[in-house]
Amino acid sequence: MTEEIQGTSARVAAAHPLRWRILGFLGVAQLMLILDVTVVAIALPHIETDLGLSRQAVTWTVSAYTLAFGGLMLLGGRTADLIGAKRVVLAGLLVFTAASLTTGLAGSAEVLLGGRVAQGVGAAMLSPSALSLVVSMFDGDERNKALGVWSALGGGGAALGVLLGGLLTAGPGWPWVFFVNVPIGLAIFVALAWMLPRQPAVTPRPRLDVLGAALVTASSSVLIYAVDRAGDHGWFTAASGGFVLVAVVGYLAFAVRQRTAASPMMDVVLLVRRPVATGTFLIAMATALMVAVFFLGTFYFQHGRDYGALLTGLLFLPVAGATMLGADLTGRVIAKAGARRMGVAGLLTAAVGMAVPALSMHPGTVVAGIAIAGAGTGAVFVVASATALGQVAPHEAGIASGIVSTFHEFGASIGAAVISSVAAASIVGDTLSGFTDGFVLASAAAAAAALVAAVLTPGRTDAT
Incomplete structure (x- = not known):
């Protein structure tokens, strides 16, 4: 029965004349969400000076977005299944765009952080539902x-x-790192509202498991916070261990809830299916290496x-190009070459690339090495997504x-927490040894992940 549903879905999708154009707009929307971490x-430094932010507020300017983004992602994906991905994509775009405008207009730390949380909420709605489409x-x-x-x-x-x-910080100023999302977000909203077909929910609409959603959202947020915090305060402190323990208990409670709820948020067996489990491992490794x-x-x-921010950005152009390539x-050869071969090749390429700067910390060598590593991680992203999502039912x-x-x-x-801990000596001092250690660790991690x-x-x- 599942195969019949998948076959019907595939025939409908293949008949849609605008699917590649829709993919382009969805891809730009996802690009906007990813950009909003590094662009900020x-x-x-400029935001800190203009708004007089404390050290904690500076940290939370990044963490508030990633916590809301990561913590609410499963809820966003489940909502797309219940009410239709098109609705959730469009709602997420509106929330993210409005939040970007608010953040750019911020005149205080409170408004800035509130806007960043709202951006994360919009991103958590948009990203999984767009990928679902x-x-x-x-x-x-x-x-x-x-x-x-x-x-x-x-x-x-x-x-x-x-x-x-x-470019934006050195030009019109830091508010434009947020303002730039507004016209782009509105343009994508109009285009997708017109192009996406009416999409009724695939399943009957049971009530959302509110308790399950709360448990998984809180657990994910606590775990991400624990990892972020460990980079600054240590991995083996009582507080770090306590936060991880709270997250684990929350996940266990979520699993129990899914077995007893009348309308469970998800089938937890999905997590232990071989393709999904492998895909999640690969996506986590690829992202950690990219970071x-x-x-x-x-x-x-x-x-x-x-080097200044602009020159640093220019030096990253080869990295962006290599990652995309x-x-x-x-994506073009994985069907013929196989996911296993391409995944291992991508991770080994990343390992080699990371090893290059570890051997010679020269600017040209570093650019070449991280570009090679970028090409490898780009390959792993595709393998991870294709493996995890290739066999899922609509x-x-x-x-x-x-x-x-x-x-x-x-x-x-x-990735951020571990690397920041390892490279701390170079960040706060005048030695390059911390950067070398960071590249060595990343290379070793990529090689181990390849195995x-x-x-x-x-x-x-293999299907399961």
Whole structure:
């Protein structure tokens, strides 16, 4: 029965004449969400000065967005399954756009942080529902190619954010890192409202499991906060352990709730299916490595070499291009080459790229190395999405996309926290040893992940 539903969905999707154009608009929307992490990071010193932010407020300018984004992702995906992805995409766009305008107009820390939380809420609605639409509109080899485009835009977004942040901050000023989202968001809203077909919910509309949604949202937020906090306060402190324990207990309570709820938020068995479990591992690793590339590269150029934000952004153009190229090529060949082969190749490429700067901390070498690593991580993004989402039924597309997107945020938090801890000596001092240690650790992690991927990633004949 599931196969019949998938086949019908594929035939409908294939008949849609605007699916590639819709993919372009959805990809730009996702790019906007990813940009809003790194573009803000470059502008933070100027925001801090203009608004007189405390150190805690500076940190929360980034964390407030990522916490709301990551914590609400599963809820956003489930909502897309219940009421239709089109509605959630459009609502998320409006929330994100309005929040961006509010944040750009902020004259105080309170308004700034409130706007960032609202941006995260809009992003959590938009990202999984948009990915759900991609999964639903494409099938087979076309789906792999579409995920390649999606991953290319998302993977290159972090690097492009560095350049855009430098241009806007040095030009019209830091409010424009938020204002730029407004015309783009409105244009995408109008285009998608016109192009997306009316999409009734695939399943009957049971009531949302409010308790389950609260448990998983709170647990995800606490875990992301625990990882972020550990980067500054230590991994083995009582507070860090306590937050992780609270998150684990919350997840266990969520799992119990899903077995007893009349209308469960998700089938927890979905998490242990081999393709989904492997895909979430790969997306977390790819994101952690991408964040390591961004973090180590930008801090090396700005702190180690005293380069300005604009020059740093320009140096990241090859990284953005390589990431997009790696993702696009993988989307085109993954059906023939196989997910396992491409996943291992991507992780090994990332490992080699990270090793290059570790051997020679020269600006040219660093750019070359992180560009190679970017190409590898771009490939892994596609493999992760294709593996996790390639076999999901239409009625599971939203929640499965929410799972993938949630682990994307987990990976970002873990990557930032670990790398910032390892590279701390170089960030606060005048030595390059911390950056070298960070590249060594990232290279080793990518190589180890390649071994895991070789064992876990399903082959062409493995379905579960």
